[in-house]
Amino acid sequence: MVNLNDLHFFVQAVDSGGFAAASRRLGYPKSTVSKRVGELEAALGARLIHRTSRSFVLTDAGQDFYDHARAALIEAEAAEHSVRSRVAEPSGIVSITASVPTVQFYLADQMPRLARKYPKLQIRLHVTDRFVDLVQEGFDIAVRSHFAPLPDSGLVQRQVRTEPIILVAAADYLSLRGTPLSPEDLAHHDGLLTAPSAKLWQLSGGEGRKATVAPAPRLFADESVALLKSAEAGLGIAPLPEAFVASALESGRLVRVLPGWHAGAVTTTLLTPHRRGQLPAVRAVIDFLVRPDVSS
Template identity: 40%
Template structure:
């Protein structure tokens, strides 16, 4: 029967270049080591090592056997390490960047819940609305939001969430100005805009049958805060483009109404960007998996983004 200990002894004897130095390294009698190798050769029916008082030589078959033994031992070590990893508490420093609004909306809570579960993890988190250079700035994980497709890059991307968008308005605003029937009707409505001030503002809408329509609008309010944008829509300041997950509950309660339900803006994607899967800290892999699961729960229309802890 195969005994990995014998393979280990044989590899060590070859690596140390003899029985005496190997016996000293292992702290066992040289005679015991020699007997184990002799029994191994007897079981295999071949000579692996030629030894006498002056010479120590590994035979050609011994060299071949040695190479296979080393590979088997490496595999055994890898198997041990893989099992050990499941019992090792993740730790280490993770450098993360995230758009400000997304951080305030949900990511901050996701990360703190993860850290509460894994107290050895340290996070340096930067709220940034610029596109961070992950490699040059030494960032482990960058979260980004944009419509598909993802930008071509040498970096690794993993989609966290696909967020359908919609146009919403308060019932009071629609009662006052009438409900729009076609995208062109939006031009007579006040609007609010998420982002920075710019020269022109427009919504590009897609019909269920594939038609596309772009309409210009002039916002009454411009803000980088989605909660603020939602409040403005509820208070009849104007029509807002919002992620459905952020307004689902308010639609259910009758505070907001979906405008032109057959038309919708392009779906946005939240995705994580990192340099490579190779050499990735276990804590980072676990954080990414945790975030994917948390976003899956947040995207559940039955929940919406209610701000309650997700477990």
């Protein structure tokens, strides 16, 4: 097999139109460039260049070899770049925006681990429940939790996870009002609802079972932490994402109601402007958030 470095000298000589110009471009003596091309021809057993004091012309074999050699060098450079881009440590500033519940129940645990993994990254986390225009406000990533599919906004979307919404209540509330044994029993219980327009709960159970129930409205709040605290205070039954209530369930502050049923699902999605998503630092953060257990 020929020396890849000799291919480089040969291609540079052809692209430069001669050994003298190639030597200036490469920073090697003209004699070195000429010698390496000569060794290449000897290894191939074929003349690649007709050269005189006034001309530098490729032979037919030289033209064919040049086409393949140039393509080989491009592939080699691409292979090197792909590896270097993977092993290079991400650095720079990455700006993230997310809602209060998403930060409290998802990102808060991930941020320290991300910072330890990439010490040269500077993460700027902006927490707000208002809608943020990533492009206009200069953010790299938005982390959004949603119940319906996000509209097509021209942003790149990458789904992180989908988790069920479950029904929970405080043990004291269930002791006082009784534990529902079927979806129909919820009509006799107080519900902690997200909005007056969401008085009906669409429940799904195993084997394709469906049920529509209407608990008695006790409180309306379109913010998950408020619903969580109200449920812990014993005000009624609340539908909340499973991850949001995991700690409360484990500690006994809440109890799951109707374990075989769930009230839909919530999806967490990362959004990023297309060009920003190509930056190595932004791409590293996205990959980490999508698969934190693998990335840590």
